[in-house]
Amino acid sequence: MAKKVILGMSGGVDSSVSAVILKDQGYDVTGIFMKNWDEKDDEGICTAKEDYDDVRKVADSIGIDYYTVNFEKQYWDQVFTYFLDEYKKGRTPNPDVMCNQEIKFKAFLDYALKLDADYIAMGHYARVEEKNNDFYLKRGVDNSKDQTYFLSRIGQKALSKTIFPIGDIEKSKVREIAKEHNLATALKKDSTGVCFIGERNFDKFLDKYLLSKKGDIIDIDSNKKIGTHNGIIHYTLGQRKGLGIGGVGNGKPWFVAGKNLKENIVYVAQGEEHEALFTKSMIGENPFWILEKEPIFPLKCTAKFRYRQSDIPVSVYKLDNGNLKVEYDFKVKAVTPGQVAVFYDEEYCLGSCIIKDLEPLNDKYRYLNM
Known part of the structure; x- marks a missing residue:
């Protein structure tokens, strides 16, 4: 009997092609469109409706079941409230990371398991590797699209039940597969912006709530x-x-x-090289480790302090209060409180922490973030 997979379908090309791949691999696939946010964009268009229409077209064309599940309450309580609270503190949060942690790989996973699913699947550019009953998160093969930064707070339960069908192929190949199967999303542009805000005016959106x-x-x-x-x-x-x-x-x-x-x-x-823009170390709170066990400290690894940043060699120390001190091998520009510092060992994502405090290159700039 075919293994049952519940696939998160966003209405984009990545999850559409994930559905094709899973079906070709012999899985019993059901697509679920997660309704996390219900609001029209700046043009008065409900993008959720448009995205669901694309899910319907793709699912019908390849012959899989599909439906919508509403996670708006969980999203508001676990992600959006956190998002607003961080801005009230003067920080710059990353709700996409929190959405993955709390919604896609928690609420969605729990929902799928209640349906007796064997696995969930997502259209992320990432991979899972099992070794000795531990589940490791690996970068996607397409380094320019790798999304492990956003998955850096996903634990063992979720990874043991997750398939990333496009993690080992390039984005260009994803587009090819979509065109070969005449998918409605084959030429649809990739979404940008914060997960629930999309491409609307960000400042106007913030002013509405804060x-x-x-x-x-x-x-x-x-x-x-x-x-x-x-x-x-x-x-x-x-x-x-x-x-x-x-x-x-x-x-x-x-x-x-x-x-x-x-x-x-x-x-x-x-001036872009002004020393006040650079720091030499940071303090991180709420550390999370993919293997759900601490590494040996001090930890020599690399880190990203924002998505698409090149890996930076760092040394990570555990402080008495449980926070982490991260010292960079060279000065780094625009490390931002509220964002996520993500740790790597070559192609393996080790985990992450939330950036709390910064140590400037020059002590006279210590007053800058109070």
Whole structure:
């Protein structure tokens, strides 16, 4: 009897091709569209409806069952509330990581297991490898599309029950398979932006849920006001665009170097190599390890502090309070509190922590993130 797989289908080409591959491999596949968010975009279009229509077209064309499951309450409680709370603290959260941890590989997994599924499947560019009853998370073969950064807080239960059908093929091959099978999503562009916000105006979205007030933009070198910001929640470390202070100073671009939530100040530095933009180490909270057991400290490995960043050699130490201190082998720009630091050993993702505090290159800039 064929193994039963419940596949998360988003209406995109990756999950569509995952359905084709699983069916070709002989699995009994059911596609489920997760309804996590119900709101129209800036053009008044409900993208969830459009995406579900694509799921229906693909499922009908390849002959698998499909339906919708509503996870809006779980999403609000476990992901969106966290997202808002982080912004209220002046941090920049990564809800996609939390969505995977709490919804796709927890709520969705539990739902699938109640349906007696043998496995769940997702259209992520990642791989699972079993060794001695431990389940390891490996980077996808297509390094430019690897999504282990977003999966870095997925544990053993989920990995033991998860299949990533496209993890060992290139994106170009995914498109080829979609075209060969005349899938409705073959030419659909990849989604971008935060998982539930999509491609709408991000600042307008934040203003709808959080109170923001204007404040001063301060040049860290002169300590003088050079502009006005639209609310501290709209700015993140290393940000260059949208500051509204072009033409001031020596002509070099300005970057966000720090934020003071209490005083409602955004600090900026001029020039992309300004030392205030760089740190030499960070403190991480809420560490999570894929194998659900701690490594031996100090841990020599590599880390990413944001998606698409090149791996950076680091040394990781465990502090007495359970937090991690991560020292970089060389200075790193725009490491951001609230984001996720993800650890790797070559192609294996080891786990992650949430960035809490930063150690600047120069102690005189320690005030920048208060």
